[in-house]
Amino acid sequence: MKVWIDQDLCTGDGLCEEIAPAVFTLLDDGLAYVKEGNDVHNNPGGQAGMAVVPADLDDAVVEAAEECPGECIFIERD
Numbered sequence: 001m002k003v004w005i006d007q008d009l010c011t012g013d014g015l016c017e018e019i020a021p022a023v024f025t026l027l028d029d030g031l032a033y034v035k036e037g038n039d040v041h042n043n044p045g046g047q048a049g050m051a052v053v054p055a056d057l058d059d060a061v062v063e064a065a066e067e068c069p070g071e072c073i074f075i076e077r078d
Contacts, residue, residue, distance in 0.1 A: 001058050002076045003065075004041075004050040007031045009072035016068060020060035023053060024073075032072070050076070 003023065005016075010031045016024035017032065025040055026032050033042045034051035041049030053061050065073035 001053040001055075001061065001078060002050045003034050003053050003061050004047050004074050004076075005032050005034055005045065006047075006072045006074065007033070007045045009070045011070040011072075013069055016064040016073060019064040019067065020057055023051065023057055023061055024064060047074070 005024075012026065012030040012032065014026050014032070017026055023034060024032050025035050027040070027042060033040050033045055034049060035041060036051045041051050061075065065075055
């Protein structure tokens with residue numbers, strides 16, 4: 001599974017980071033980004049900043065996408 005965030009839709013609520021902190025992080029700009037390990041995909045963000053989700057975090061990432069008030073989390077299944 002891969003995931004990315006559309007920062008134009010992000011409301012900065014941080015629910016994604018609460019649900020799956022290993023995959024999502026909020027930066028100083030108040031927006032959420034995806035990450036792989038310690039590598040934050042913020043340059044560029046959006047679809048070009050897609051991250052591979054570890055298999056054991058699939059359920060958490062799906063939950064984060066469902067709970068996101070901005071509906072900005074997009075999942076692509078392999």
